[in-house]
Structure formats: structure tokens, C-alpha cells
Amino acid sequence: MSDELVFADEQPNDQRTEQKPWKVLIVDDDDEVHTITTLALRNFHFDGRPLHFLHAFSAAEGIEQVRQHPDLALCLLDVVMETEHAGLDMVEVIRDQLRNSFMRIVLRTGQPGQAPEETIIADYDINDYKEKTELTRGKMHTLLYSCLRSYRDILALERNRQGLERILDASTQLQQHTFIQDFAHGILEQISAILSPDEDALYALCEGVAAHEQFGRLTVVAGTGQYIQQIGRPVADLLPDTAQDFIKSQHTGFRAQQLDGGYLCLYRSSEMHLSVLFLRGLITRNAMERHLLEVFCQNALTAFENLALRTELEDSQREVVYLLGDAVEHRSRETGQHLRRVAEISFLLAQKAGLPKAEARLIREAAPLHDLGKIAIPDAILNKPGPLDPDEWTVMQSHAQRGYDLLSHTDKPILKMGALIAREHHERWDGKGYPTGLAGEAISLGGRITALADVFDALSSKRCYKDAWSLDHVRALFEKERGQHFDPALVDILLADFDEFADIKRRYPDPD
Ligand code: C2E
Ligand code: SIN
Ligand code: SIN
Ligand code: SIN
Ligand code: FE
Numbered sequence: 001m002s003d004e005l006v007f008a009d010e011q012p013n014d015q016r017t018e019q020k021p022w023k024v025l026i027v028d029d030d031d032e033v034h035t036i037t038t039l040a041l042r043n044f045h046f047d048g049r050p051l052h053f054l055h056a057f058s059a060a061e062g063i064e065q066v067r068q069h070p071d072l073a074l075c076l077l078d079v080v081m082e083t084e085h086a087g088l089d090m091v092e093v094i095r096d097q098l099r100n101s102f103m104r105i106v107l108r109t110g111q112p113g114q115a116p117e118e119t120i121i122a123d124y125d126i127n128d129y130k131e132k133t134e135l136t137r138g139k140m141h142t143l144l145y146s147c148l149r150s151y152r153d154i155l156a157l158e159r160n161r162q163g164l165e166r167i168l169d170a171s172t173q174l175q176q177h178t179f180i181q182d183f184a185h186g187i188l189e190q191i192s193a194i195l196s197p198d199e200d201a202l203y204a205l206c207e208g209v210a211a212h213e214q215f216g217r218l219t220v221v222a223g224t225g226q227y228i229q230q231i232g233r234p235v236a237d238l239l240p241d242t243a244q245d246f247i248k249s250q251h252t253g254f255r256a257q258q259l260d261g262g263y264l265c266l267y268r269s270s271e272m273h274l275s276v277l278f279l280r281g282l283i284t285r286n287a288m289e290r291h292l293l294e295v296f297c298q299n300a301l302t303a304f305e306n307l308a309l310r311t312e313l314e315d316s317q318r319e320v321v322y323l324l325g326d327a328v329e330h331r332s333r334e335t336g337q338h339l340r341r342v343a344e345i346s347f348l349l350a351q352k353a354g355l356p357k358a359e360a361r362l363i364r365e366a367a368p369l370h371d372l373g374k375i376a377i378p379d380a381i382l383n384k385p386g387p388l389d390p391d392e393w394t395v396m397q398s399h400a401q402r403g404y405d406l407l408s409h410t411d412k413p414i415l416k417m418g419a420l421i422a423r424e425h426h427e428r429w430d431g432k433g434y435p436t437g438l439a440g441e442a443i444s445l446g447g448r449i450t451a452l453a454d455v456f457d458a459l460s461s462k463r464c465y466k467d468a469w470s471l472d473h474v475r476a477l478f479e480k481e482r483g484q485h486f487d488p489a490l491v492d493i494l495l496a497d498f499d500e501f502a503d504i505k506r507r508y509p510d511p512d
């Protein structure tokens with residue numbers, strides 16, 4: 001499977017000709033601010049998409065606009081309007097009542113002394129705070145780039161999460177089919193459900209055919225659209241010529257290819273059984289869709305083949321979980337292997353603590369999600385080279401709860417465990433951790449295990465704000481924090497086989 005990043009930067013949508021604008025709402029009681037802002041941002045584009053401005057002249061009007069346009073990317077918000085703090089009140093309505101956490105909000109004030117920047121950023125869920133003197137073209141452009149980039153990344157993350165859920169749903173449904181025809185038909189139906197069912201008439205029209213080797217012949221077992229009547233025929237008759245070579249190759253495992261006429265993928269088991277899926281006219285538009293499709297088709301064909309079903313399915317699911325986590329690593333410029341190591345260290349700890357294999361596995365799958373909430377932390381804090389000041393620290397600590405919020409609306413075991421770990425990985429055995437101050441066994445075992453694994457790896461690695469510690473130094477910290485920061489039983493396990501844990505660091509080294 002490809003390891004293309006889902007967050008492929010500035011990649012234009014392959015297909016779309018007319019680009020949807022980014023919606024930007026200006027809320028200000030001063031006409032002139034509206035005029036200057038739109039002027040300064042004339043002809044501004046981000047990711048090939050222009051801006052579309054909406055205007056409101058009071059907080060009340062602004063709230064109405066947000067209600068009507070849930071897809072607003074950014075709100076430039078005045079503080080003092082109908083009241084001294086109308087803008088701040090509006091932030092609370094947006095985040096708490098309208099439950100819009102995706103839109104970026106930048107407060108702009110004419111009286112900087114009134115509301116001190118540090119406390120405002122810490123107390124209200126906003127993304128930046130500017131003085132109105134900062135309305136120059138250059139400053140506005142910088143601001144818009146950083147806000148739209150972070151909005152785009154958050155949306156991509158959200159779509160990814162939804163995509164993952166759809167894959168898990170679809171995979172579960174597929175496993176319930178018993179007859180091979182139903183099963184293949186189910187695959188074809190699920191594909192249109194997976195690829196953005198909301199906006200894409202394109203995919204609703206997707207026609208596909210599934211074929212399976214029977215008695216030495218590759219035969220159609222299910223079809224939709226023009227292929228409905230083709231069951232039992234040799235599939236070779238139905239595919240474009242460009243597909244033939246691809247199918248003839250003896251390569252085992254999963255392969256996928258975008259052809260002119262559509263999307264083709266196949267799975268050849270080690271016993272040389274072959275399953276093929278062809279989706280006529282389907283062209284993926286970006287790396288994310290390609291990846292979702294690939295993951296799903298691999299799952300589907302693997303199940304179809306019914307060989308080594310279990311491991312393959314888990315591998316693909318793990319892949320998607322890492323992709324989510326990677327999005328954060330990518331932003332925080334933490335070293336790429338941190339997530340793998342935290343997962344493996346957690347797995348080893350869980351096994352040595354005597355957890356059943358299935359639970360230990362679940363913790364391993366979910367551990368890469370522990371810092372997912374960092375996606376919502378502003379760059380200036382996340383990548384600050386030095387120590388954080390108290391307000392920045394408050395914002396940084398919110399990553400635990402935010403990770404939970406992003407993952408908690410689900411019944412999928414991996415994501416549920418991920419949500420729990422995100423919330424609890426900074427709790428301490430002595431109750432002095434965050435966000436809740438849980439103590440001892442009130443912290444779930446998954447939370448206690450990943451807490452150790454995360455710190456073990458963070459200490460022994462270089463970060464933007466610190467150098468790597470020596471292993472002796474790391475060991476000394478765990479001895480000191482046994483029963484304070486960390487579960488004493490787990491520390492004993494770590495110290496007893498310290499070299500084995502340190503070895504994980506050697507197996508997944510950071511690139512230079
Ligand atoms: P992280 O870098 O992944 O670190 C995870 C945890 O490892 C930290 O959780 C802390 O328990 C431990 N750790 C990391 N470095 C040190 C260290 O030098 N000394 C000690 N005693 N422990 C260390 P914590 O403290 O809750 O921090 C959470 C996250 O906040 C960190 O994740 C990092 O992203 C950020 N952060 C913490 N301190 C700073 C800082 O001084 N500057 C910046 N820019 N970010 C920081
Ligand atoms: C990315 O996630 O696309 C790179 C980081 C950024 O653009 O903020
Ligand atoms: C944010 O509030 O910064 C957006 C991320 C989230 O959904 O919590
Ligand atoms: C266990 O007690 O299950 C293992 C170590 C601990 O978490 O206390
Ligand atoms: Fe963390």
C-alpha cells in the first residue's frame with residue numbers, strides 16, 4: 001500500500017474545474033473595516049480557491065450568518081460592538097451553542113489595552129488575536145494563509161475519521177454475507193457509500209464488476225449498472241485492453257491501478273487464487289480518496305478471497321490509524337517514528353502486564369492516536385523552540401481533551417480506545433496530572449500504559465524544545481517517578497526488562 005500522506009500539501013484536486021471559494025465572515029460595526037479588509041484581500045487565493053466574503057455589522061447578525069453557513073472557514077471578529085464584549089460572547093455562542101468547532105476565529109480589536117491577548121486566547125476558543133492596525137495587505141495575507149491551512153487540515157482530518165468509520169462499518173457488513181454473489185455486490189455498493197456520499201453524483205453512477213477465479217477461469221460473480229447481466233461470463237471480455245497485462249502479472253498480494261477507463265484492483269493469494277474488482281469510470285480526485293479506496297478494496301478483496309482474512313484486515317485498519325496520527329506528527333515536526341515506537345512500547349508493556357492478547361493489540365492499534373488533539377493546537381505553541389509560558393501551557397494541555405472530543409463519537413473499538421488514551425495519557429498515578437486529575441486505578445490501564453510509553457519515548461528523543469536524554473537518565477526518571485507520575489507495577493515491568501524496551505528505539509530509529 002502506498003504511504004502517501006493524506007495531507008498532501010497544496011495538491012490541487014485533480015478533477016474539479018470550478019473551485020469552491022473559502023467563506024470568510026467579517027463581523028464589525030465599522031463600515032470601513034469591511035471595506036479595507038476586502039480590499040486588502042482582493043484576488044487572494046489559497047489552494048487554488050478564491051475567497052467569498054459575508055458581512056455582519058453586529059454580533060447578532062454575525063451569529064445568524066454562522067447559523068446559515070456552517071461551512072464558514074474563517075470569522076474575522078470585532079470585540080466591541082453592541083456591547084463591550086459582544087465579540088467574545090459571540091465566540092461562546094459559536095463554539096458552545098452552534099457547536100461549530102471547525103471554523104477559525106480571529107478577534108480584532110481597536111482598543112488593545114481592553115482585553116489582554118494572553119488571557120483571551122487561553123479563555124476563549126479562538127485562533128488568533130490582532131489589532132486593527134494590522135490590516136495591511138501583507139499581514140492580512142499571512143493571517144489568511146495560516147488560518148485557511150489549519151481549517152483545511154482540520155477538515156481533512158475529520159473526513160479521514162469519517163472515512164475510517166465508513167471502512168469499519170462496511171467491513172463489518174461485508175463479513176455478514178455468506179453467499180459470494182451477495183458479498184461481491186455488497187462491495188460495489190459500499191464503494192459509493194465510502195467515497196464522499198454527500199457531494200458526488202459522480203460516484204453514485206459508479207458501475208462495477210467483481211470477478212473471481214473459479215475452475216481456472218476468471219468469471220464475473222457480481223455487477224452493477226451495465227454489468228448486471230454479465231454474471232458467469234469471463235471478465236476478460238469486459239475490461240479495457242490496458243487491464244489485461246496488469247491482471248496477467250503473477251505478483252501476489254493486493255495491487256491497484258488507475259486506468260483511463262476506470263479503477264482496477266486485484267488480490268492474488270499465495271495459493272494463486274485471483275479476485276478482481278473493476279470500477280468503470282471511477283477516477284479518484286486526490287490522495288485521500290485514493291487511499292480510502294485502496295484501503296477499502298484491499299479489505300474487501302482480502303475478505304473476498306477469505307484467506308489470511310484476519311491479519312490483512314487488521315493491517316489495513318492499522319494503516320488508517322497511523323495516517324490519522326501522522327497528520328499530527330507532520331504538523332508538530334516530531335520525528336516520524338514516535339507513533340510506531342509508542343505503539344510497540346505500549347504493546348510490550350500490555351503483554352508483560354498480563355493483558356489478554358486481544359486487549360494488548362487494541363492498545364497497540366489505538367496508541368498512535370494519543371496526541372491527535374495536537375492538531376488543534378496553534379503552530380506558534382506546538383513548535384515553539386523554548387519553554388511554554390503559563391497561558392501557552394494551558395492551551396497545550398487542552399490537547400488531551402480535544403483528542404478525546406475528536407474521537408469519542410463512535411462505537412468502533414479502536415477509536416473508542418483511542419479516545420480514552422487521548423484523554424488519559426497525561427494523567428498521573430498520584431492524581432496531579434491533567435485534564436481530570438484521576439489517580440491510581442481510576443485511570444484506565446490503557447491510559448497508564450501509554451503514559452509510560454509516551455514519556456519513555458519523548459525523553460529518549462529530541463524535540464523542538466529539548467535534546468534527547470541518555471538511557472541512564474531516562475531510567476533514573478522512572479525510578480524517581482515510580483508511584484508518583486507512573487503506575488508502580490508498570491514501572492517495575494519497564495525497569496525489569498529495560499533493554500528490551502530500549503531496543504524498540506533501535507528498531508524504529510528516527511531519520512536524520
Ligand atoms: P511530548 O513532547 O510528546 O512529551 C510527552 C511527555 O513526555 C511530556 O508530557 C512529559 O511528561 C514528558 N517529557 C518530555 N520532555 C520532558 C523533559 O524534558 N523532562 C521531563 N521531566 N519530562 C518530559 P507533558 O509535559 O504533559 O507535555 C505534553 C506536550 O506539551 C509535549 O509532548 C510537547 O508537545 C508540549 N510541551 C511540553 N513542554 C514544552 C516546552 O517546554 N516547549 C514546547 N514547545 N512544548 C512543550
Ligand atoms: C500540512 O499538514 O499540510 C503541513 C503543515 C501545515 O501546512 O500547517
Ligand atoms: C478547534 O476547536 O480548534 C477545532 C478542533 C476541534 O474540533 O476540536
Ligand atoms: C495490572 O495490575 O493489571 C498491571 C499493572 C497495573 O496496571 O497495576
Ligand atoms: Fe500528549
Ligand code: FE
Nearest residue numbers: 370371454458
Ligand atoms: Fe506523544
